[in-house]
Amino acid sequence: MFIIYYYKQKFDIQKSIYPDALIKVDTIDGAINFKQIQFKDSEYGPIRIIISPTKFIKDYLNDGSTKDIVVPVYATSGGQTSWVDIFDFVSKSGWLQLYKMFFSYDLGYCKSNYGKEKFYPSVIVHKCG
Numbered sequence: 001m002f003i004i005y006y007y008k009q010k011f012d013i014q015k016s017i018y019p020d021a022l023i024k025v026d027t028i029d030g031a032i033n034f035k036q037i038q039f040k041d042s043e044y045g046p047i048r049i050i051i052s053p054t055k056f057i058k059d060y061l062n063d064g065s066t067k068d069i070v071v072p073v074y075a076t077s078g079g080q081t082s083w084v085d086i087f088d089f090v091s092k093s094g095w096l097q098l099y100k101m102f103f104s105y106d107l108g109y110c111k112s113n114y115g116k117e118k119f120y121p122s123v124i125v126h127k128c129g
Helices: 002-016
Strands: 022-028 031-037 047-050 057-059 068-076 082-092 095-103
Touching: 002 022, 002 031, 002 047
Parallel strands: none
Antiparallel strands: 022 031, 031 047, 047 068, 057 068, 068 082, 082 095
16 A cells, blocks of 8 residues: 555654654554554654545546545544644556645635644535636
8 A cells, every 4th residue: 555655754754863763553443543652661753644545535636437436544643732644646647646645724714814824634525617
C-alpha cells in the first residue's frame, strides 16, 4: 500500500535523530495504526491512522470511468497537535494514481478569523454542466 510506504520512508529519515526508534503497525476495525516509537522506554512518537478502505471517500473528481479516491489519514506528532493528511488518488487510463497529498491546514481557511483551520473531507460532490 502506497500510504504505508510513504510513512515508512518519512519515519526512516528520522532514524538519524532517533536511532532506537521502532515502527509499530497494527489494525483496529480495519484501520491501520502506524506509529513510530522514538524511545525504548516510552510509547511517545508520531502516529498515523489510515482509515478502513470501506470508509475511503470515492466518487468522480476528473470525469474518468473509474471512481477517484480520497483517503484522509489522521496524524499526530505524538503530542497534542493533530491534523489530517489527505491523499488524493485520481483515475488515469483506468488506474488510480496519486495526484497529490494535502495537509488539512493547507485546505482549511476560516473567514471569521482570517486564519488557517483544519479541513476534514467527508464527501466528493460531482457536478457536471
